[in-house]
Amino acid sequence: MQTDFQTIATQAMQFIMPEGILTLFACAALVLDVMLPRDRKRFVAWVSLLGVGLAFASLWILYTSIVSKGTPRTAFFDMIVLDSYAVVFKSIFLIGAALSILLSIKYLEIEGEQRGEYYGLILFSVIGMMFMASSVDLLALFISLELMAVSVYILVGYFRRDKKSNEASMKYFLLGAFSSGVLLYGISMVYGLTGSTNLAKIAAALPIVASANFNPFGAAAPPDMRYLLLMSMILMAAGMFFKVAAVPFHMWAPDAYEGAPTSITAFMSVGVKAASFAMFGRLFLYGLPDLRGSLAGDPASGIPSLPGWALLLGIVSAITIVWGNLGALTQNNTKRLLAYSSISHAGYVLLGLIAGNQTGYTGFVIYLFIYTIMNLGVFGCIIALRRRGIVGDRMEDLNGLMKKAPGLTVMMTIFLLSLGGIPPTAGFIGKFYLFAGLIETGNPWLVRLAILAVLMSVVSLYYYIRFIRAMYIEGETEPQPVTLAPSLRVALVAAAILVIYIGVFPQRLIDLTQKAATSPGLKTYSYQQGATKPAEPATPPPARGMPGERDRQTATPPR
Amino acid sequence: MTVLLALLLQTPPRAGGPPSPGPVATPPIYGYIPIVIFFLIAVLLPVVLLGVSRLVQRQVFEREKLMPYECGVDPIGDARDRFSVRFYIVAMLFLVFDVETIFLFPWAVIYDRLAVFGLVEMLLFIGILVVGYYYAWQKGALEWA
Amino acid sequence: MRISNCESRNSQSAIRNPQFVMVPLSWYLGLSALLFTIGAVGVFIKRNAITIFLCIELMLNAVNLTFVSLSGFFGDVGGQLFVFIVMTVAAAEAAVGLAIIISIFRNRESLNVDEVDTLKL
Numbered sequence: 001m002q003t004d005f006q007t008i009a010t011q012a013m014q015f016i017m018p019e020g021i022l023t024l025f026a027c028a029a030l031v032l033d034v035m036l037p038r039d040r041k042r043f044v045a046w047v048s049l050l051g052v053g054l055a056f057a058s059l060w061i062l063y064t065s066i067v068s069k070g071t072p073r074t075a076f077f078d079m080i081v082l083d084s085y086a087v088v089f090k091s092i093f094l095i096g097a098a099l100s101i102l103l104s105i106k107y108l109e110i111e112g113e114q115r116g117e118y119y120g121l122i123l124f125s126v127i128g129m130m131f132m133a134s135s136v137d138l139l140a141l142f143i144s145l146e147l148m149a150v151s152v153y154i155l156v157g158y159f160r161r162d163k164k165s166n167e168a169s170m171k172y173f174l175l176g177a178f179s180s181g182v183l184l185y186g187i188s189m190v191y192g193l194t195g196s197t198n199l200a201k202i203a204a205a206l207p208i209v210a211s212a213n214f215n216p217f218g219a220a221a222p223p224d225m226r227y228l229l230l231m232s233m234i235l236m237a238a239g240m241f242f243k244v245a246a247v248p249f250h251m252w253a254p255d256a257y258e259g260a261p262t263s264i265t266a267f268m269s270v271g272v273k274a275a276s277f278a279m280f281g282r283l284f285l286y287g288l289p290d291l292r293g294s295l296a297g298d299p300a301s302g303i304p305s306l307p308g309w310a311l312l313l314g315i316v317s318a319i320t321i322v323w324g325n326l327g328a329l330t331q332n333n334t335k336r337l338l339a340y341s342s343i344s345h346a347g348y349v350l351l352g353l354i355a356g357n358q359t360g361y362t363g364f365v366i367y368l369f370i371y372t373i374m375n376l377g378v379f380g381c382i383i384a385l386r387r388r389g390i391v392g393d394r395m396e397d398l399n400g401l402m403k404k405a406p407g408l409t410v411m412m413t414i415f416l417l418s419l420g421g422i423p424p425t426a427g428f429i430g431k432f433y434l435f436a437g438l439i440e441t442g443n444p445w446l447v448r449l450a451i452l453a454v455l456m457s458v459v460s461l462y463y464y465i466r467f468i469r470a471m472y473i474e475g476e477t478e479p480q481p482v483t484l485a486p487s488l489r490v491a492l493v494a495a496a497i498l499v500i501y502i503g504v505f506p507q508r509l510i511d512l513t514q515k516a517a518t519s520p521g522l523k524t525y526s527y528q529q530g531a532t533k534p535a536e537p538a539t540p541p542p543a544r545g546m547p548g549e550r551d552r553q554t555a556t557p558p559r
Numbered sequence: 560m561t562v563l564l565a566l567l568l569q570t571p572p573r574a575g576g577p578p579s580p581g582p583v584a585t586p587p588i589y590g591y592i593p594i595v596i597f598f599l600i601a602v603l604l605p606v607v608l609l610g611v612s613r614l615v616q617r618q619v620f621e622r623e624k625l626m627p628y629e630c631g632v633d634p635i636g637d638a639r640d641r642f643s644v645r646f647y648i649v650a651m652l653f654l655v656f657d658v659e660t661i662f663l664f665p666w667a668v669i670y671d672r673l674a675v676f677g678l679v680e681m682l683l684f685i686g687i688l689v690v691g692y693y694y695a696w697q698k699g700a701l702e703w704a
Numbered sequence: 705m706r707i708s709n710c711e712s713r714n715s716q717s718a719i720r721n722p723q724f725v726m727v728p729l730s731w732y733l734g735l736s737a738l739l740f741t742i743g744a745v746g747v748f749i750k751r752n753a754i755t756i757f758l759c760i761e762l763m764l765n766a767v768n769l770t771f772v773s774l775s776g777f778f779g780d781v782g783g784q785l786f787v788f789i790v791m792t793v794a795a796a797e798a799a800v801g802l803a804i805i806i807s808i809f810r811n812r813e814s815l816n817v818d819e820v821d822t823l824k825l
Contacts, residue, residue: 034697139782146793146797153800157804169807170808174801181743181760182763185740195778197786654799657795661788665788
């Protein structure tokens with residue numbers, strides 16, 4: 001028994017190698033910070049960059065040696081799973097972290113806030129994100145979410161003497177902590193209903209709990225437990241909507257994005273969002289797949305059928321897309337404008353979850369991947385405008401940029417067109433998969449949702465083109481030259497090349513993300529049968545993470 | 560209040576009620592009766608004492624008598640003074656490092672079953688805490704000045 | 705492999721802990737729902753940052769109560785583990801939150817969230 005335990009545990013440590021390396025480097029960043037003299041703090045940035053690189057290498061080794069061959073493996077008593085979904089998301093976070101660190105170095109020097117804990121905190125939050133992508137237990141999901149969130153609260157308020165930064169941090173903290181509370185209450189109710197915090201066990205218990213006649217204690221007039229289940233689902237969804245800044249719960253985003261240091265705004269808008277979506281996917285696709293469609297009622301005893309989370313997400317994503325795009329139209333502060341734009345992008349990403357087919361899931365993952373790169377690129381260009389005495393976050397600061405820095409302008413144009421979803425760029429591929437997934441379902445409401453999303457991305461072009469107009473057409477208002485620091489230049493050029501490369505040769509990324517989207521456990525769903533699906537009998541609990549889990553689309557006979 | 564009392568003070572069911580499993584003959588709620596009595600005494604005692612002293616006393620207010628008590632010395636300044644922000648920092652550090660020890664208890668209970676791996680894992684955990692402690696120390700968070 | 709009192713338990717046959725005969729589970733859950741609601745309402749109506757934060761802590765503790773009572777009801781330690789984690793996270797959040805609030809106070813001598821309004825539409 002004991003040796004058995006030890007081999008299991010040692011193997012488990014192997015599975016979290018990338019996170020372990022990052023932990024080591026994050027601690028090293030803190031220690032180095034107090035040991036280095038004031039003018040050498042920049043060294044910490046390179047050390048943390050090395051840590052991200054090593055983590056990426058070990059992730060790659062894990063991928064080629066374990067994940068790409070065969071079935072996903074669980075570790076730490078089913079808390080952590082190592083599948084391609086986790087690997088792709090982890091690589092998103094690592095790329096995001098590496099680019100953010102590169103963007104930060106010069107920026108922090110201009111602000112006079114170059115300190116080691118900044119990089120340490122970025123690494124800690126990346127560790128949290130990576131565990132969020134690979135946890136399949138509510139406990140592990142919650143603690144990794146909090147590791148990420150607490151680090152980011154501090155980073156948002158990183159400029160301690162700046163009132164705006166303080167304020168952004170307080171708003172983000174209070175609303176973030178509140179949303180954690182709401183999420184936790186939902187989790188506790190799910191635990192109460194299903195008796196487990198493991199997502200696979202919850203998914204296995206759901207068909208019983210979600211049935212209209214669930215009566216665990218044999219009561220004469222059983223209460224309808226489905227309402228409780230729906231309420232817990234809504235609470236969990238609300239907590240996640242806060243984290244991804246979807247519309248009824250988006251109000252912190254513009255303030256937090258504007259007040260935070262620009263490099264952190266960039267990191268937050270991609271890392272936190274992608275990680276929250278990774279957790280969203282784990283929670284809803286792994287944990288609550290049976291709540292997607294309608295919950296079958298019992299017409300014989302007059303129990304109505306209830307709508308599932310696809311409806312909730314559909315409504316929220318429609319409102320989010322509309323509100324985010326309309327809100328962005330009137331902004332003059334570029335950081336605030338990009339905050340609204342990132343709200344609308346959260347709405348687009350939700351479409352992939354709603355579609356519920358392979359195309360949708362591929363779009364979900366690929367869009368987050370591409371969004372990370374292009375959004376970091378845009379923020380990098382805005383960071384480049386930060387000079388002595390110029391904040392560079394007003395629209396006017398972009399005026400006449402073409403004459404001052406043509407290279408930067410061209411890269412900014414690429415990123416903006418990509419955000420708008422214009423064909424030769426990567427953004428188009430992402431949007432294409434998301435919309436195609438919706439249309440593939442054939443459900444008239446989802447097709448309408450796709451049409452709405454397409455229309456709103458046309459609207460979004462208006463404000464992206466405002467940037468381009470300012471850069472190319474407006475005369476310059478600020479004579480001070482714009483120069484790119486070497487690290488910033490490397491990050492921007494890399495991001496721009498990636499955006500174009502993925503836009504022109506998307507196949508490799510599509511292959512990779514399709515593997516993630518077909519991870520066992522991500523249950524697909526077909527809307528044709530969804531409406532009239534009879535209440536299924538309890539399925540045997542799936543062997544965790546093993547292939548052969550129920551795939552609705554293939555299990556039901558074709559019509 | 561009376562409903563609550565009635566609920567708490569109700570008598571245990573006679574034998575022949577629903578079969579109770581094994582050793583638990585009476586549900587633990589009946590253990591609350593002494594607590595109810597204790598609670599009543601705790602409420603009554605101060606009410607009686609204060610009431611009696613109020614009835615029999617002769618009240619004289621003087622400056623000395625109304626002064627805040629500071630170990631018998633004449634008070635200096637206002638009692639509602641602002642605390643130094645240092646108190647918060649020390650309290651925050653205490654809070655974080657104190658709560659972390661919560662994880663040592665479950666480990667200590669079954670550490671023989673977790674064997675060497677559990678020990679190593681706990682050492683890692685404490686190692687990370689020590690890094691945090693070192694950082695706080697070097698940053699001067701533990702110094703009062 | 706999780707260390708729990710009863711390994712084979714599914715949601716259909718939740719074990720009736722005798723402790724829950726006299727004070728039924730619904731009382732605990734009702735109390736925690738009440739506490740959670742008080743906390744959530746407080747977050748929206750209070751104006752002082754520290755008070756809002758206290759309300760959030762109340763919400764977290766309401767959740768802890770739910771977990772502990774459910775865990776006792778099921779005879780499963782999973783819920784109690786969750787409480788440990790929530791307590792630790794709450795402590796970490798408290799430390800960070802107080803630090804943020806202190807830095808706000810240093811810069812503007814007020815904790816009224818209505819007055820913290822540099823960032824507006």
